[in-house]
Amino acid sequence: MNAVNKDVQLFKNHLVQKRLKLTRQRETILEAFLKTDHITAEELYRKLSGRKQGRRLALATIYRTLNLLCEIGIGQQRHFDDNKTIYDNVLHKKHHDHLICNKCDKIIEFESPAIERLQEEMATRHGFTLHHHRLELYGHCIDWENCRDRQRAAPR
Amino acid sequence: MNAVNKDVQLFKNHLVQKRLKLTRQRETILEAFLKTDHITAEELYRKLSGRKQGRRLALATIYRTLNLLCEIGIGQQRHFDDNKTIYDNVLHKKHHDHLICNKCDKIIEFESPAIERLQEEMATRHGFTLHHHRLELYGHCIDWENCRDRQRAAPR
DNA sequence: ATATATTTTGAGAATCAGAATCAATATCAA
DNA sequence: TTGATATTGATTCTGATTCTCAAAATATAT
Numbered sequence: 001m002n003a004v005n006k007d008v009q010l011f012k013n014h015l016v017q018k019r020l021k022l023t024r025q026r027e028t029i030l031e032a033f034l035k036t037d038h039i040t041a042e043e044l045y046r047k048l049s050g051r052k053q054g055r056r057l058a059l060a061t062i063y064r065t066l067n068l069l070c071e072i073g074i075g076q077q078r079h080f081d082d083n084k085t086i087y088d089n090v091l092h093k094k095h096h097d098h099l100i101c102n103k104c105d106k107i108i109e110f111e112s113p114a115i116e117r118l119q120e121e122m123a124t125r126h127g128f129t130l131h132h133h134r135l136e137l138y139g140h141c142i143d144w145e146n147c148r149d150r151q152r153a154a155p156r
Numbered sequence: 157m158n159a160v161n162k163d164v165q166l167f168k169n170h171l172v173q174k175r176l177k178l179t180r181q182r183e184t185i186l187e188a189f190l191k192t193d194h195i196t197a198e199e200l201y202r203k204l205s206g207r208k209q210g211r212r213l214a215l216a217t218i219y220r221t222l223n224l225l226c227e228i229g230i231g232q233q234r235h236f237d238d239n240k241t242i243y244d245n246v247l248h249k250k251h252h253d254h255l256i257c258n259k260c261d262k263i264i265e266f267e268s269p270a271i272e273r274l275q276e277e278m279a280t281r282h283g284f285t286l287h288h289h290r291l292e293l294y295g296h297c298i299d300w301e302n303c304r305d306r307q308r309a310a311p312r
Numbered sequence: 313a314t315a316t317a318t319t320t321t322g323a324g325a326a327t328c329a330g331a332a333t334c335a336a337t338a339t340c341a342a
Numbered sequence: 343t344t345g346a347t348a349t350t351g352a353t354t355c356t357g358a359t360t361c362t363c364a365a366a367a368t369a370t371a372t
Contacts (some may be wrong), residue, residue: 023339026349064350128296139279214322219360
């Protein structure tokens, strides 16, 4: 059993636990989601609508399933500068923050224990107990080899 | 001429520069905005709609003027966890990040050169040139004296 | 001050991502 | 196979914000 199948199994177990049903749509969406790193509902919809089989998924089903994945902990919603929710496949990731290229929309994940420490210190200094945080760094790739094309929808 | 009048003057100069007109509505909105620290369009609308004078401002005008203030640099849009745009009166502020109480919606501003330095370092390490960033710390006030009531609209 | 050109306003329609509704369909356990 | 329950797709709805456009206001030239 390879890694992906293991993940699918994990998902199925969750469904059983929650008394939810395993449907063709959920399998399709999960499978596609696991192959990506970050994706929007719209992008996933376009990707799955194109398939020959003629199996059309409703956008609403994509949203529902993606949100289900988030409940289960396989995905996490992100809200970067554009106003579309990006679903982050966090199945094999630990906590991380993001570096986003404004030119090509590349998303790089990083972690910085040093920054986290300073954040905690800041919170404490102001009498706060921290629940979560959001750190996003926006800029652009210096290295043009990897920053040529806009990956998401082009702006008008 | 006190500080606020000076700010109003600054605004008027900007209008002249941009060949825009000084209207009663713009004055009203500016004046109210300058008295706040952070506010949403909706909140400002409610605040200004309640006045006796019977002068009703359209919500659209609030949005337009608030956005104008942002263009001029007097305000800045923020997007925290709820999906309403918060307009930050930054007239006499320098760059800062935010600490937000999930319980009472209090917003505390802070700056941390140490964190900024680490962010730059992170960006460089990944071959990025930074344009801007977003750092928001969410949690709750420990000190209950100052964290009693929800300030913004209560969640349903 | 008056006319004229230009901008702004208010009211409501449009937009857009995402959630809700609901009848028809699919899944699953007995 | 049945029947209870969950899910789907199609569509409508929502809520924040922007857009449209005729009417009103402001600035500028006379």
